[in-house]
Amino acid sequence: MKERDFELTNQADSPTLNRERVIFMAEPGQGEQPPKETGGRQAADEHIPPKRRGLSSGEALRRAQAAINLLNKPGNGASIDEKSSYDTAVKGILENFGIPGMAGGEDVNEGAQYQPGRIQSEQETGSIGLERAEFDEIAKNARDFAQAHGLPEEFVAQVVSEAGKELWDNRRAQRGGAERPITVPESLEDLAKLIMKRAGPEWRRDGAKSLIREDGRVNTVNFLDWTRQNLLNVHNANPTDPVNFFSDIGTSVRTDIYGGTISFYEITFGKHFFLRDAGQGHKVEDQEYEELRTQVLMETFLLMLLRNPDITYVQGRGVKDQVLKSVSEAYLKNPITRGKFLEFILTLPSVEKNTAKDLSQEAKGKELKTKKEDNFFVGNAVRRALATYINIYDYQTLTNILGADAPLFSADFTDHEGKLHKSISDENKDKWFNKNGSVKMYVINEHTGEPELATNGNGQPHPDYMRYLNVFLSPMPSQEQQSDVRERIKLSIMKKEGISYREADLAELFAFSMTHIHGVSARNDTDSVAFDWWTRMTNFKDYRKRQKAERRGAKYGNNYNLEGLKRIGLDYFEAARDINGKSIRQIIQGGENGKINMDNSIKGQVEFNADLQKQFVPNHLQTAAEMYDWLISSVEMDFPSMVTGYDARGNAILDWKKVNEVKEKIEHDVRYSLSTWSEINYDEENVEWERVEVRDKSGRLVARKKATDGSQLFLDSDWYILDRFGRRTQERDEPKTFLRTRKMTRLESMFGTDAIKFIQYEIEKRGLNKKKDVRSITDVQGSVDFDFSEAKSEGFRIAVWRGVFDYLIASEIASHRDRGSGFRYYNYEDIKKAADVWRDAEFLSTDEIKRIRKKTGTRAAKTYGAEISYALATGGLEGFWNAFRKVFLPQMFK
Numbered sequence: 047m048k049e050r051d052f053e054l055t056n057q058a059d060s061p062t063l064n065r066e067r068v069i070f071m072a073e074p075g076q077g078e079q080p081p082k083e084t085g086g087r088q089a090a091d092e093h094i095p096p097k098r099r100g101l102s103s104g105e106a107l108r109r110a111q112a113a114i115n116l117l118n119k120p121g122n123g124a125s126i127d128e129k130s131s132y133d134t135a136v137k138g139i140l141e142n143f144g145i146p147g148m149a150g151g152e153d154v155n156e157g158a159q160y161q162p163g164r165i166q167s168e169q170e171t172g173s174i175g176l177e178r179a180e181f182d183e184i185a186k187n188a189r190d191f192a193q194a195h196g197l198p199e200e201f202v203a204q205v206v207s208e209a210g211k212e213l214w215d216n217r218r219a220q221r222g223g224a225e226r227p228i229t230v231p232e233s234l235e236d237l238a239k240l241i242m243k244r245a246g247p248e249w250r251r252d253g254a255k256s257l258i259r260e261d262g263r264v265n266t267v268n269f270l271d272w273t274r275q276n277l278l279n280v281h282n283a284n285p286t287d288p289v290n291f292f293s294d295i296g297t298s299v300r301t302d303i304y305g306g307t308i309s310f311y312e313i314t315f316g317k318h319f320f321l322r323d324a325g326q327g328h329k330v331e332d333q334e335y336e337e338l339r340t341q342v343l344m345e346t347f348l349l350m351l352l353r354n355p356d357i358t359y360v361q362g363r364g365v366k367d368q369v370l371k372s373v374s375e376a377y378l379k380n381p382i383t384r385g386k387f388l389e390f391i392l393t394l395p396s397v398e399k400n401t402a403k404d405l406s407q408e409a410k411g412k413e414l415k416t417k418k419e420d421n422f423f424v425g426n427a428v429r430r431a432l433a434t435y436i437n438i439y440d441y442q443t444l445t446n447i448l449g450a451d452a453p454l455f456s457a458d459f460t461d462h463e464g465k466l467h468k469s470i471s472d473e474n475k476d477k478w479f480n481k482n483g484s485v486k487m488y489v490i491n492e493h494t495g496e497p498e499l500a501t502n503g504n505g506q507p508h509p510d511y512m513r514y515l516n517v518f519l520s521p522m523p524s525q526e527q528q529s530d531v532r533e534r535i536k537l538s539i540m541k542k543e544g545i546s547y548r549e550a551d552l553a554e555l556f557a558f559s560m561t562h563i564h565g566v567s568a569r570n571d572t573d574s575v576a577f578d579w580w581t582r583m584t585n586f587k588d589y590r591k592r593q594k595a596e597r598r599g600a601k602y603g604n605n606y607n608l609e610g611l612k613r614i615g616l617d618y619f620e621a622a623r624d625i626n627g628k629s630i631r632q633i634i635q636g637g638e639n640g641k642i643n644m645d646n647s648i649k650g651q652v653e654f655n656a657d658l659q660k661q662f663v664p665n666h667l668q669t670a671a672e673m674y675d676w677l678i679s680s681v682e683m684d685f686p687s688m689v690t691g692y693d694a695r696g697n698a699i700l701d702w703k704k705v706n707e708v709k710e711k712i713e714h715d716v717r718y719s720l721s722t723w724s725e726i727n728y729d730e731e732n733v734e735w736e737r738v739e740v741r742d743k744s745g746r747l748v749a750r751k752k753a754t755d756g757s758q759l760f761l762d763s764d765w766y767i768l769d770r771f772g773r774r775t776q777e778r779d780e781p782k783t784f785l786r787t788r789k790m791t792r793l794e795s796m797f798g799t800d801a802i803k804f805i806q807y808e809i810e811k812r813g814l815n816k817k818k819d820v821r822s823i824t825d826v827q828g829s830v831d832f833d834f835s836e837a838k839s840e841g842f843r844i845a846v847w848r849g850v851f852d853y854l855i856a857s858e859i860a861s862h863r864d865r866g867s868g869f870r871y872y873n874y875e876d877i878k879k880a881a882d883v884w885r886d887a888e889f890l891s892t893d894e895i896k897r898i899r900k901k902t903g904t905r906a907a908k909t910y911g912a913e914i915s916y917a918l919a920t921g922g923l924e925g926f927w928n929a930f931r932k933v934f935l936p937q938m939f940k
Contacts, residue, residue, distance in 0.1 A: 230301055233323040234264045234335050237299075237313065244298040245272065263322070266338040266414040271397040273342045274552050276310075277349060281555060288354035291346045314343040337415045344390055351381035352559040359563045363578040364521070366671060373667060376563050377659035383622065384659075388630070389652040391556060396423035398546045422647065424549050427539040429644055431557035433635050434535055436619065438516050439572055439735045440787040441485075441506045446642040447635075452538035454515065455485050455507075459534060462547035469530045470514075478511040485511070494758075495740035495748065495782045509785065518567040521577035532558065565617025572735055572785055583615030583670045587798075588737050590678070594765070596778040603677045605764070606867070607857035609827055610801035611677070611850075612736075615670030615719065618662060620792065622725045624654050627838065629727050639731040640789045658725070666723035669715040676712050682858050683708045685880035686872065688887070698882035705887045713851060713889070721847040728793040728846060729819070729837035736795075739826070740782040749779040791821065791834070797850065799827045804856070805849030806832055807897060812841050852894055855884075859902045877904045 231237040238257040292311035322332035355376035362368030395417035409416040437443040453459040488497040489505040540550035568580035574588035593602040619630040637643035740748040749759035816835035862872035884890040
């Protein structure tokens with residue numbers, strides 16, 4: 047298709063049109079068809095080919111625009127000059143479209159403004175001195191013309207719009223106040239005027255949020271509000287797919303005459319659009335306008351870089367490789383901890399709620415700049431919404447964030463439009479709420495696992511109610527429930543911060559968009575179903591216990607390290623910290639040691655090291671994923687198999703291929719995820735959840751199901767049901783569990799006390815036990831007083847990974863020393879080979895070897911005694927002689 051341009055010049059005070067922007071498009075195969083200048087309808091007919099079906103709307107409109115402009119060319123019978131009367135001009139331009147001439151109406155009303163495409167009411171038509179019937183006639187004839195030439199419906203609106211502009215300009219000219227259409231915006235005022243022509247009533251002159259003030263300057267606060275509304279419009283139109291706000295925002299901002307759309311990308315990145323019109327044709331830079339440009343650009347950019355990766359993550363969250371790929375790609379862009387981005391999000395200003403400073407005289411002319419200095423109501427709302435999602439399992443923490451009277455905790459709630467919502471069934475209302483509307487408090491009977499009404503008001507709401515609030519428990523959540531809970535959170539932060547619903551809607555969108563891609567949702571899968579693959583690391587112990595259940599029959603690794611490894615990977619908000627040592631979770635919540643303090647300002651207090659997010663993936667997330675695979679599938683390191691024999695001097699000959707496999711897999715991954723990734727605050731306290739197994743008063747595990755008579759069934763440690771004499775039967779079941787929340791350190795949330803004791807030994811060995819910060823840690827395995835005095839030091843991190851690695855070795859040896867474990871039994875020779883590998887391959891130091899052998903009961907004398915006892919019990923004199931020959935004699939002649 048070839049293009050031919052025409053120099054089209056309006057008469058009188060109209061600007062000269064850019065010859066490159068107005069083109070005639072010849073049909074394929076026709077060659078160039080120069081426009082005939084015989085005037086009248088013939089020009090329009092011949093320059094808009096009759097067969098237009100199959101032509102795109104955009105192409106048809108472009109050709110229509112070219113035809114409209116041609117009608118204005120001198121000699122076409124529709125030239126408008128200073129001497130042309132109103133009626134002649136209108137008649138000429140309309141007759142070229144086969145539309146009968148119109149009689150002139152009344153003069154233009156004072157202060158009226160032409161609004162393209164919105165001539166819909168008597169009030170609107172009256173504002174420019176036209177009758178509704180006249181525009182109906184224009185539209186009817188234009189539609190007939192469009193149908194005859196195969197043009198799209200959009201062409202009708204284009205004709206009416208063009209006619210309306212001519213009517214408007216000529217009537218304004220008659221009153222001596224001609225205002226020509228803006229072609230290409232050269233200032234923010236020009237841009238705002240174009241937007242107002244296409245925007246809704248609230249953004250226009252005399253609207254509640256007019257983009258132009260009475261003094262002619264742009265209202266920067268309202269312009270930011272208009273941007274936010276467009277962001278929400280695009281998101282709500284397609285909430286589950288990635289979008290490009292820069293191209294998808296439906297502003298419909300077109301330059302008059304040319305008709306070319308100004309994209310939001312051009313608006314936000316076009317610095318020239320934010321110049322101030324100083325009059326007399328001068329355009330100057332303005333600090334307030336530049337503040338607006340920066341704010342608009344950053345809000346759009348950050349929301350898109352949070353929202354889109356989060357949606358992409360959800361679409362592939364069930365597959366390990368897809369999870370790692372999604373997180374890696376998102377974190378390479380690093381929108382949270384690069385520069386001041388997180389602080390920017392958490393200090394977003396409100397455009398509707400004012401501080402005293404906003405209302406002061408000094409704020410005049412720099413309203414947005416003033417708001418950005420200390421008006422952080424929307425940013426605080428983001429913090430509250432995000433903290434709500436992080437702590438969605440704990441009622442007491444949620445009340446500290448939102449207040450006990452928040453709509454989140456109401457049986458029914460009234461939305462922002464005053465409509466009453468009753469989303470909770472009557473049955474659940476009776477179970478969850480008192481008659482006065484307050485939430486009923488329950489405590490869990492630790493021997494039955496059943497909720498019982500609290501007598502003193504302490505406790506938590508009913509477990510089913512807390513599950514209702516947790517929108518992260520299902521791979522396919524109820525849309526009604528998720529929408530209900532998210533709406534409650536919006537209304538709660540709206541009430542707490544005193545902001546509008548629109549701003550609460552935006553704040554919640556920012557917050558929710560951070561939950562999946564940063565691991566918050568995976569961690570809050572308190573059932574540990576692990577439909578999000580990341581859950582397998584953040585809830586490692588509970589996921590393995592689910593896998594261990596008979597009804598699933600899946601692999602779960604070595605049962606002997608199950609209680610010691612609660613979590614082998616953290617979500618990003620837990621595992622990353624700023625240069626001041628605060629984790630992102632702590633920054634969001636505002637308090638230390640698990641406290642909530644969102645009234646404090648974080649402005650100027652948040653700074654991160656460069657590439658923090660980029661390094662998180664290989665150093666922590668990826669290595670934790672490799673740990674998971676190894677612990678679930680490989681089960682053991684199998685040290686005895688690494689010795690292929692002994693040389694003449696009695697030195698072990700090692701299979702270095704097997705040695706290096708363990709070093710490159712489990713040892714490397716433990717070291718990197720827990721120590722090389724140096725951002726974990728092991729001593730930071732937070733309220734955390736844990737799933738607790740129900741035990742009776744004698745400490746026996748309570749089965750999930752009941753006996754036929756309704757009584758409790760009890761389990762052994764491997765979950766076999768016990769008969770009434772306490773003997774194992776062949777029937778298996780899972781233990782009954784309940785969710786409990788309590789304050790604990792990150793170290794305690796990650797490891798059981800058996801593993802922590804190995805870490806404690808490593809700390810003491812390094813002289814890090816200063817006794818300045820000793821805290822008690824307790825779980826089902828026992829208790830330990832742990833010293834956190836040097837928790838911020840590199841030596842502490844080394845002690846953590848060394849202790850965990852020691853624990854894994856000890857657990858493996860213990861499993862092989864238990865003849866009923868199902869693993870191959872390690873005799874004295876196997877233990878000796880393992881110890882030789884530990885020493886010669888430098889897995890453990892001499893002191894660590896001694897400690898592990900002591901903890902596992904595999905020191906030489908004890909191993910010898912166990913071998914002799916077992917041999918006597920199973921093999922008589924022959925067994926005794928074999929044990930004596932293999933164990934005792936080698937020790938005598940060593």
